[in-house]
Amino acid sequence: MNRYEILKSLLDQGQVFKIICGAGNEDIDQVKRLSYIYTLAGATIIDVSANVDVVKVAIEGIELAYTNASLYDITIKTRPYIMVSVGMPGDPHVRKAYIDTNSCEECGKCLSICPTQAIDTKRLVSWGTDYLVDTKLCIGCGKCSNICNTDSVISYRYDDRKLLKENLLQCLESGAELIELHAAIGEHRDSLLEWELINSINPNNFNSLCLDRINLDNVNLKYRIEEARKISGDKLIIQADGIPMSGGGGTFNSTLQTVAMADIINxxxxxxIYLILSGGTNSLTKSLAQDMGVHFNGVAIGSYARKIIKGCVDDTAIYIATDLVESNIDKHLIWDTKTTMTDKNSGLINLF
Ligand code: SF4
Ligand code: SF4
Structure with a gap:
């Protein structure tokens, strides 16, 4: 089977697990670490920013996982696919926060709520009292502007899109195999033109369209998917983004909206439609969808997957990540064995 057929087979079996590093996450150390840990844990897809340098470090993380897999007696059954994410201007996944330091009251609330430490205290020291956002770390989640009491201090900016095609081609040449378009905006025409471009750039494998119901009601959601399918045929994945970037909670309520959205599409x-659940996903997502009788083909987890291994500097991170993957796809597809894992040392401490 070629790589398209392998992924199709996994989708048909409902056995795709995607780790979302973050469309806006250009922290190369974190992407390498996530790629390494979640490759060992059995992830099928690693979703990264459409940035050649980020693609390259994701590949380094995967290669390192293959090198160290024998230390755990792990056989990695499917080499993870690298998916690069881009987004329409207006979609939160690709925006970057900007703080107007002239209006900022320096209350510090945004500092503590930012999940990626993009508003960096070290920078505060070196830059005086200005609150500055590191655009490599900002994932556009909106938590800072939601908590800020001062109007218009935090705004959002989007990348220049003129080099989109060239950039995507370079990402594919560097090893990416799938492209995702975040198109959670109201306008159909612009989104579909970009979807057409993406499919022309990557015609031989799946591409994913990430949509939510904050910007699209049920009628418009259906129309967008129908039109996208005319362009991609059977190579279309819809990522049902319940509440974008809302993960972190380990509850059924956190993952409820993606399951509801999948139910509507189904x-x-x-x-x-090949459906991947995201936006609030966690270790309970598969269980909730199955209990509700909702069909899906895979689960994508970002905030929750990153949060549960944050701060782990030893092999514990691999155990925790594996438990999360196993809660959403079948164990036998991940490893041949994990029996001796507790006795092994991966060298993780030295690497990360
Ligand atoms: S929450 Fe708003 S006012 Fe407070 S430090 Fe952050 S940007 Fe400034
Ligand atoms: S809270 Fe979210 S949007 Fe704000 S700076 Fe941090 S990552 Fe960016």
């Missing part, structure tokens, strides 16, 4: 399309 009813419109008779379960004939």
């Amino acid at each position: 009813k419109e399309f008779d379960n004939n």
